[in-house]
Amino acid sequence: MPLLVAFDLDFTLWDLWVDTHVTPPLKRKGQELNKIYDKRGQEMGFYPEVPKILMDLHSARQALTELLLPGTLNSHRDNPLKMDAPQTVSSIDLFQTLEIYPGSKLAHFKEIHRKTGIPYREMVFFDDEPRNREVTKLGVHFVLVPEGDGVTQRLFDNGVEAWRKTLASS
Secondary structure (H helix, E strand, C coil), rough: CCCCEEECCECCCCCCCCCHHCCCCCCCCCCCCCCCCCCCCCCCCCCECCCHHHHHHHHHCCCCEECCCCCHHHHHHHEECCCCCCCCCEEHCCCCCCCCCCCCHHHHHHHHHHHCCHHHHHHEEEEEEHHHHHHHHHCCEEECCCCCCCCCHHHHHHHHHHHHHHHHHH
């Protein structure tokens, strides 16, 4: 496994732009898991396979990073994920590093590297925007998330396998 797995949020982990499609505050309804609602009642949640992927990485003590735009942080505070036991955990607690600012993903990864010391070649980044492939200039392995699909288990597994092959050939 790579030492660090990074995810963009919008159209990668969920199917909207959280900074433009929802109106704060964001809240849970009762004990409902993997869903939150904005002020207008707009439902927001992860793509179907994302919670399991995040929980598996968390359980394996994998370093997780999210690349966020300003204003998206609070969307995680009220978005609990179901764990194996009858416990819940706020999704924001799964991530060791949060990079929250606009701009090039190159700057995000340089800051992640500075904070963690993890080599770029040990990082895998999932994103739906092809322009962010620029991170490969640093040595980060980039996985393009198909439009409308979000991260699936198959895509995740294939992305990690492609990273392994790239690492083995370098």
